[in-house]
Amino acid sequence: MPRVRFAPSPTGFLHIGSARTFIFNWLYARHEHGTMILRIDDTDADRNTRESETSIFEGLQWLELDWDEQYRQSERLELHGQVAQAIFRKGLAYRDFTPAGAEEEKSRQEGAWLFNAEMRELSAEESDRRAAAGEPFVLRFRVPRDSPRDIRFRDSVYGEQSKSTADIEDFALLRSNGLPTYHMASCADDIDLGISHIIRGQDHLTNTFKHVLIFEAAGAAIPEFAHLPLLIAPDGSKLSKRRHGPVVSVTTYRDAGFLPQAFVNFVCLLGWSPKDDRDRMSVQEMVDAFSFEGINRSNAVVNFREDDPFDPKAVWLNAQHLMALAPEDLAGRLLPFLRAAGFEAEPGKLLRVAPLIRERIKTLRDVATAADFFFASELAPYDSAELIPQKGDAAMALLVLRAALPVLAAAEFTHPALDAALRAEAQRLGVKAGQMFQPIRVAVCGRKAAPPLFETLEVLGRETCLHRVDRAIHLLESRNEAVSHVDS
RNA sequence: GGCGCUAUCGUCUAACGGUUAGGACGGAGCCCUCUCAAGGCUUAAAUACGGGUUCGAUUCCCGUUAGCGCUACCA
Known part of the structure; x- marks a missing residue:
């Protein structure tokens, strides 16, 4: 059974690249029925913050993906030290007493710094003596130097990898403050936790x-x-908080009204392909299709812009997932966004509204602009010119709306009945159906672009509809007066 | 600088030596239609460059160029 881990370091919010690493680990774990482990890699006390850790959890929770075990690296320091000691005792590591940031800097700048011979060759006696005297040191790995050999491993994505020991520097295992470096802590934990696959x-x-x-x-x-290939910005640079701001944070997607499953869908298609022509996939479909063979090797661009922080494909996928949601689920997710926009939304009504707007919103947040007129007690002001139908004039709008009043007052308030009654009325008036519907739509919704008229009327209810049409008539009348006033 | 990795439409990608180089987003156009959407159809758009290998290269090899990564007592 595979054991995989996601090991973020809490030095900022959870960004989209880290989220993707989590997702790929999770997908693999679930595909293989293995174990998903979350490990907070917080060995750098200087840069870690509690807020960052909180925001990472916040981001992960939003994804609606789970994990089976959880660890914190700072609670496992003893283990890291033990493994480092064991390596030291085998003579595979040595103490480097060079003060932090000393003259070494210069030779490093010039290029190939590999090791400091003086420290590497220090006698055991002197090393022990200086350590005993309390002189600070860094524990360095003693990379084999006598006869360079190639270190090899096989990567499931990038294939056979090899690098000569002659090109690997004597890296640090323990810092002079005694804390393990990333390399040390990570490997010690991976060993101890029995990690079988490192996906990063x-x-x-x-x-x-x-x-x-x-x-x-x-x-x-x-x-x-x-x-995994990296995620990069449109200009080819790597995603960074400093350069790209909140657009790289997963909470930005959450707050904008993305569905977690849509986000997961979008992100997993960045650097991975199911190899068929599918793009919109459920989480279960992704789990079923996932394999290392589908991961490619070149970096993927997250196609955001200054004026539009979201990749158009992410937006499209979100709309697709929105349409696939059960009405109850959709309504439930819409509710907080509606309330955040200041509407007193009643869940029962929202459940009836949701099907009407689901094809018209790209994100959950769009509900505030797509369904406002369902929940606002009074319509926001609109230009009365909007009430005038295609190939018609204000007089026609007035005629239509006045005629609509008694129909709306009398008709059974259901989609089919309203449809039939208003069509019949249009025919009687000698106007096209569209010319009849458009003024009513604007009167009732306050704008031209809106959901289908009869369902809308039905949900709005007779009283509200009559009131709004009446108001529209007054609007047109005062407009006519103004116009004739100007004319004379 | 050294080492490593990568290179197909604007973007995400498919094609594991033989295809009119496919799909998706976005763009353009058309259809459907009570508006807007959704949906359907059509269309423009790519193998970085140069050498090989081969009957045949997007695909294999080498080089060039470009990009990315590592080169910290960061992760």
Whole structure:
């Protein structure tokens, strides 16, 4: 049974790239009926914040994906130290007493810094003596130097990988404050937690050679690796909080009214393909179809813009998922957005409205602009010119609306009955059906673009409809007066 | 600089040596239609460049170019 982990470091909000790494791990775990582990990699006390950790959980919760085990790296420091010690005792690591940020900097700038021979060759006696004297040191891995050999591993995405030890520097295992570095803590935990597959961003591909060295030194089995191509901005730069702001945060998608399943769908299609022509997929379909073979190797652009923070395909997918939702589910998700926009929405009514707007909204948040007239007690002001139908004039609008009043007052208030009655009235008046419907639509909705008229009337109810049509008539009358006044 | 990785329409991708290089988003057009949508149909749009290998290269190899990553006592 595979065991996989998502190991974010709490140094900012959960961004879309990290979320994708979580999703790929989760998809693999669920596909293989394995174990999904969440591990907070918080060994860098200087940069970790509690707020960031909270926001990461917030982001993960929104995804509606779960995990089976949870750990915090800072609570496992003892283990990391033990593994480091074991490596040290085997002579595979050494103490480096070079003060932090000392002259080494210069030689590093010039290029190939691999190790400091003086420290690497320090005698055991002197090393022990200086350590005992309390001199701070960094514990470094002693990368084999005598006869360079190739470190190899097979990546499930990128294939066979190899790198000469001659190109790997003596990296740190323990910092001078005694805390483990990422490499150390991560490998020690991966060993201890029995991680079988490490699925992470491609930015770790070259780090993996170091990790293989650590696994070997610790006498542990080497896990499988699957590195994911990176997500990048339209200009090719990597996604960053500083440069791209909140558009890279998953909570931005949440707050904009994306459905988690749509977000998961969008993100999993970035760098992975089911190899058939499917694009809109349910979470279960993604789980079923997921495999490392479907992951490709080149970076994927999240196609956002300054003026539009969301990739058009994400928006389209969201609309697709919105339409696939059961009305009750949709209404339930719409409600908080409606309330946030200041509408006193009653759930029963929303359930009737939801089917009318589902094909007309791209995000949940759109409900505020698409369904406002259902919930507002008074219509927002609109231009009376909107009431004038195609190839008609104000007089026609007035005629139609006046005629509509008694029909609306008398007809059975159902979709088919209203349809029949208003069509008949249009015919009687000698106007086209559209010319009849449009003024009523605007009178009732306050705008031209709206859901189908009869369902709308039905949901709105007789009283509201009569009131709004009446108001529209007054609007037109005062408009006519104004016009004739100008004419004379 | 060193090392590693990558390269198909604007974007996400399919084509594991032989296709008129396919699909999706977005764009354009048409249809449907009480508006707006949704839906349907049509259309423009790509194999970075140069060498090989091969009867035949998007596909395999080499080089160039470009991009990305690592090169921290960050992860």
